[in-house]
Amino acid sequence: xxxxxxxxxxxxxxxxxxxxxxxxxxxxxxxxxxxxxxxxxxxxxxxxxxxxxxxxxxxxxxxxxxxxxxxxxxxxxxxxxxxxxxxxxxxxxxxxxxxxxxxxxxxxxxxxxxxxxxxxxxxxxxxxxxxxxxxxxxxxxxxxxxxxxxxxxxxxxxxxxxxxxxxxxxxxxxxxxxxxxxxxxxxxxxxxxxxxxxxxxxxxxxxxxxxxxxxxxxxxxxxxxxxxxxxxxxxxxxxxxxxxxxxxxxxxxxxxxxxxxxxxxxxxxxxxxxxxxxxxxxxxxxxxxxxxxxxxxxxxxxxxxxxxxxxxxxxxxxxxxxxxxxxxxxxxxx
Amino acid sequence: xxxxxxxxxxxxxxxxxxxxxxxxxxxxxxxxxxxxxxxxxxxxxxxxxxxxxxxxxxxxxxxxxxxxxxxxxxxxxxxxxxxxxxxxxxxxxxxxxxxxxxxxxxxxxxxxxxxxxxxxxxxxxxxxxxxxxxxxxxxxxxxxxxxxxxxxxxxxxxxxxxxxxxxxxxxxxxxxxxxxxxxxxxxxxxxxxxxxxxxxxxxxxxxxxxxxxxxxxxxxxxxxxxxxxxxxxxxxxxxxxxxxxxxxxxxxxxxxxxxxxxxxxxxxxxxxxxxxxxxxxxxxxxxxxxxxxxxxxxxxxxxxxxxxxxxxxxxxxxxxxxxxxxxxxxxxxx
Numbered sequence: 001x002x003x004x005x006x007x008x009x010x011x012x013x014x015x016x017x018x019x020x021x022x023x024x025x026x027x028x029x030x031x032x033x034x035x036x037x038x039x040x041x042x043x044x045x046x047x048x049x050x051x052x053x054x055x056x057x058x059x060x061x062x063x064x065x066x067x068x069x070x071x072x073x074x075x076x077x078x079x080x081x082x083x084x085x086x087x088x089x090x091x092x093x094x095x096x097x098x099x100x101x102x103x104x105x106x107x108x109x110x111x112x113x114x115x116x117x118x119x120x121x122x123x124x125x126x127x128x129x130x131x132x133x134x135x136x137x138x139x140x141x142x143x144x145x146x147x148x149x150x151x152x153x154x155x156x157x158x159x160x161x162x163x164x165x166x167x168x169x170x171x172x173x174x175x176x177x178x179x180x181x182x183x184x185x186x187x188x189x190x191x192x193x194x195x196x197x198x199x200x201x202x203x204x205x206x207x208x209x210x211x212x213x214x215x216x217x218x219x220x221x222x223x224x225x226x227x228x229x230x231x232x233x234x235x236x237x238x239x240x241x242x243x244x245x246x247x248x249x250x251x252x253x254x255x256x257x258x259x260x261x262x263x264x265x266x267x268x269x270x271x272x273x274x275x276x277x278x279x280x281x282x283x284x285x286x287x288x289x290x291x292x293x294x295x296x297x298x299x300x301x302x303x304x305x306x307x308x309x310x311x312x313x314x315x316x317x318x319x320x321x322x323x324x325x326x327x328x329x330x331x332x333x334x
Numbered sequence: 335x336x337x338x339x340x341x342x343x344x345x346x347x348x349x350x351x352x353x354x355x356x357x358x359x360x361x362x363x364x365x366x367x368x369x370x371x372x373x374x375x376x377x378x379x380x381x382x383x384x385x386x387x388x389x390x391x392x393x394x395x396x397x398x399x400x401x402x403x404x405x406x407x408x409x410x411x412x413x414x415x416x417x418x419x420x421x422x423x424x425x426x427x428x429x430x431x432x433x434x435x436x437x438x439x440x441x442x443x444x445x446x447x448x449x450x451x452x453x454x455x456x457x458x459x460x461x462x463x464x465x466x467x468x469x470x471x472x473x474x475x476x477x478x479x480x481x482x483x484x485x486x487x488x489x490x491x492x493x494x495x496x497x498x499x500x501x502x503x504x505x506x507x508x509x510x511x512x513x514x515x516x517x518x519x520x521x522x523x524x525x526x527x528x529x530x531x532x533x534x535x536x537x538x539x540x541x542x543x544x545x546x547x548x549x550x551x552x553x554x555x556x557x558x559x560x561x562x563x564x565x566x567x568x569x570x571x572x573x574x575x576x577x578x579x580x581x582x583x584x585x586x587x588x589x590x591x592x593x594x595x596x597x598x599x600x601x602x603x604x605x606x607x608x609x610x611x612x613x614x615x616x617x618x619x620x621x622x623x624x625x626x627x628x629x630x631x632x633x634x635x636x637x638x639x640x641x642x643x644x645x646x647x648x649x650x651x652x653x654x655x656x657x658x659x660x661x662x663x664x665x666x667x668x
Contacts, residue, residue: 050599057599222595244595256590261556261578263606265384265391270604272597 002027003308005096007062010054014249014319019052020068020312028101035084037074037100037109041304043122044314044327045071049248058274068096068311071127072331073118074109089114091121096311098331117302123156123326124293124300125286131242131275132160132218133285137168139240139273140216144169147210149229151197152220154181156300156326157242159189160289161218163298166190170216173209175202175225177321184324189299203228213237221246227257233266241272249319301325308332336361337642338401339430344388348583348653353386354402354646362435369418371408371434371443375638377456378648378661379405383582392608402430402645405461406665407452408443423448425455430645432665451636457490457660458627458634459620465576465609466494466552467619471502473574473607474550478503481544483563485531486554488515490634490660491576493523494623495552497632500524504550507543509536509559511655518658523633537562547571555580561591567600575606583653635659642666 001024008021030036051069054061062069072094076084083104084090092109094100102109112121123129135157142148148165152158153174162185165172173193174185182194195205206214206228213234219226222244229239247254263270278285292298303323305314308331317323335358342355364370385403388395396403406428410418417438418424426443428434436443446455457463469491476482482499486492487508496506496519507527508519516528527543529536540548540562547568553560556578563573581588597604612619626632637657639648642665651657 227590241595241598243598247595253592253595256561256592256594258587258590260590260594261575261581261587263604264575264577265608266606267608267611268606270597272600272602274599274601277601 001025002097002099004067004098005308005311006067007052007064009064011049011052011249013251015049015052015312015316017312022309025097027099030078030080030101032080033105034101034103035079035081036077037090037094037102038077039072039074039094039098039100039331041073041119041122042094042096042308042311042329042331043071043126043128044305044311044318044329045127046243046245046248046318048315049319058276069093070096070311071122073112073121074100084111089118089121091126096308098308119302119304119326119328120300122328123302124160124289124298126326127275128156128326129160129289129300130278130282130285132157132164133289134275134278134281135240135242135273136161136164136218138278139271140165140218140238142168142170142216146170146215147212147234148172148216148218149206149210149214150174150191150218150220151225152176152243152245153185153191153194154178154324155220158218158220159185159325160298160300161242162191163189163292165216165218167292167297173206175221181324184301197225203231206232216240218242219244223247223254227259230257230259230262230268233262233268235266237266237268239268239270241270245319302328304328304330306330335359336431336433338432339642339645340401341386341396341398343398345383345386345583347585349383349386349646349650351646356643359431361433364412364414364435367415367439368435368437369413369415370411371424371428371436372411373406373408373428373432373434373642373665374423375407375453375456376428376430376642376645376663376665377405377460377462378639378645378652378663379461380577380579380582380652382649383653392610403427404430404645405456407446407455408434418445423452423455425460430642432642453636453638453660453662454634456662457636458494458623458632460660461609462490462660463494463623463634464612464616464619466491466498467623468609468612468615469574469576469607470495470498470552472612473605474499474552474572476502476504476550476572480504480549481546481568482506482550482552483540483544483548484508484525484552484554485559486510486577486579487519487525487528488512488658489554492552492554493519493659494632494634495576496525497523497626499550499552501626501631507540509555515658518635531559537565540566550574552576553578557581557588561593564591564593564596564602567596567602569600571600571602573602573604575604579653636662638662638664640664 076088090109150162154176193209223246424443484496488510529539557580
């Protein structure tokens with residue numbers, strides 16, 4: 001049988017259990033040109049929350065009754081498509097279910113090499129690692145000696161983004177939501193400083209850790225933090241807008257940053273980006289990230305939650321911030 | 335004698351007459367390396383309001399007791415500097431006074447050719463025209479067929495910026511504060527549409543005039559207008575932040591645009607700029623603007639106010655928006 005988690009309702013504010021419907025469907029059979037994939041791991045990403053609103057953005061919205069869209073890794077079990085062979089590991093939008101049907105026309109999945117652990121293709125070599133790579137290097141473009149601030153720095157994207165800036169020779173300050181996470185990003189990942197945004201005065205802490213101002217801000221959270229950074233930017237500052245997780249569950253958009261006007265006298269640039277635009281260059285990023293991991297310059301963390309049924313809870317945890325690194329669901333787990 | 339208008343107090347909100355002190359000083363005498371300039375015309379610009387706050391930004395703040403800083407045009411009367419000859423017209427920060435002392439070390443002024451009218455070097459060939467040129471072409475980079483919105487479109491910068499986008503083959507919508515100004519930018523300047531922001535529902539009017547969304551926004555006003563544009567941007571939209579005149583007299587910064595997060599799914603870029611950074615390229619801009627003016631493709635308006643004593647009132651009028659094109663004070667006028 002094929003357990004599926006479907007969208008039961010577009011969330012009103014924070015995601016709730018009642019927004020999901022757990023159903024059991026027959027295992028689908030592949031037609032000519034298709035393959036049957038047993039799903040192994042699901043990538044739990046903040047972007048899913050946006051898709052759940054139902055509006056079409058850079059990808060179609062998820063509608064009530066749809067299987068929840070999610071990137072993930074699976075194994076080809078049966079194939080009527082020459083692109084896929086049984087035993088192949090594939091990466092793509094497999095959805096929150098035990099089994100998926102894939103084809104090559106939509107390029108819905110790609111075969112990945114048998115790296116161990118396979119989950120690295122959902123974290124450091126996955127969308128989050130590649131997001132950090134292009135967001136930092138292509139959009140923010142940090143130069144040696146510059147002051148870089150990363151919010152959500154203990155998350156899957158922020159932790160990699162900050163380390164890339166360190167590799168580029170920058171001073172890096174990260175924000176995170178617990179002392180343990182702050183200790184992790186400084187002691188294990190090599191950030192120069194960390195700010196616990198839940199216990200510290202964020203503005204004062206930014207002034208203390210960035211006494212000469214901020215050249216680059218890699219923003220994963222939006223909200224007040226963005227405003228406080230804008231107040232402290234240097235000339236020619238770059239702000240890469242990766243996400244605004246502080247607002248994803250807002251029922252009404254909160255006001256924007258008062259200090260946005262600072263972009264004028266400081267000649268600042270603020271730019272949003274979507275990692276899917278970089279698909280043709282994913283291999284470039286993965287190879288470089290792999291080299292840094294092999295050289296011990298880049299570390300990453302994964303937290304694996306066992307069992308498809310726990311995917312909704314894992315998504316909720318993204319917004320309470322009680323995880324470190326990449327949140328992944330093991331489909332077949334307990 | 336040398337009439338001078340000095341800063342009497344940093345303004346609290348809207349500029350008031352009491353923020354200025356009118357004094358009479360002796361005509362200064364040039365030292366070796368200096369020249370004496372009789373000021374002819376003063377450029378009245380929104381940026382002056384920011385300088386009056388006293389904080390150092392991209393230029394030093396104006397302090398209480400300082401002669402008001404202002405670009406302007408003068409004529410060299412006496413010179414002890416080989417760069418300047420009596421009779422030369424010069425352009426630079428001559429200040430709100432009858433006479434200025436200039437030298438070549440600070441490059442405080444540049445000799446300009448004897449173009450008629452000389453005031454064109456304060457408008458279309460001056461800081462405002464050049465601001466429009468680089469802001470539109472370098473920062474916003476409109477492509478043929480794109481939808482371009484310009485706020486403050488009857489002003490000295492906006493009117494030129496919109497015409498440059500037309501020359502580049504774009505559809506251009508401008509906002510202005512009266513029906514007469516709206517008629518001017520469509521009937522005389524060739525904008526495709528105009529919106530009277532004082533009488534129309536701005537959001538509805540943007541949706542009506544830009545039914546397929548906005549690719550480029552040249553922002554002179556900030557505030558609500560920026561928010562409404564962000565709500566309607568297309569993929570890869572560019573927002574050139576030239577000014578935010580709606581906020582220059584605010585005593586407390588208002589909240590920023592709620593729709594700033596649209597920059598992420600739309601991969602938008604928002605960038606501030608300061609025309610002084612383009613000083614080495616001013617000649618490029620002036621030559622191109624001159625070619626367009628000569629070919630009848632680019633029109634400009636100037637409103638000349640007579641008399642140095644009326645400079646404070648002219649500055650106030652920038653914010654009430656009852657002028658069209660470039661506001662200039664003729665120093666020696668009535």
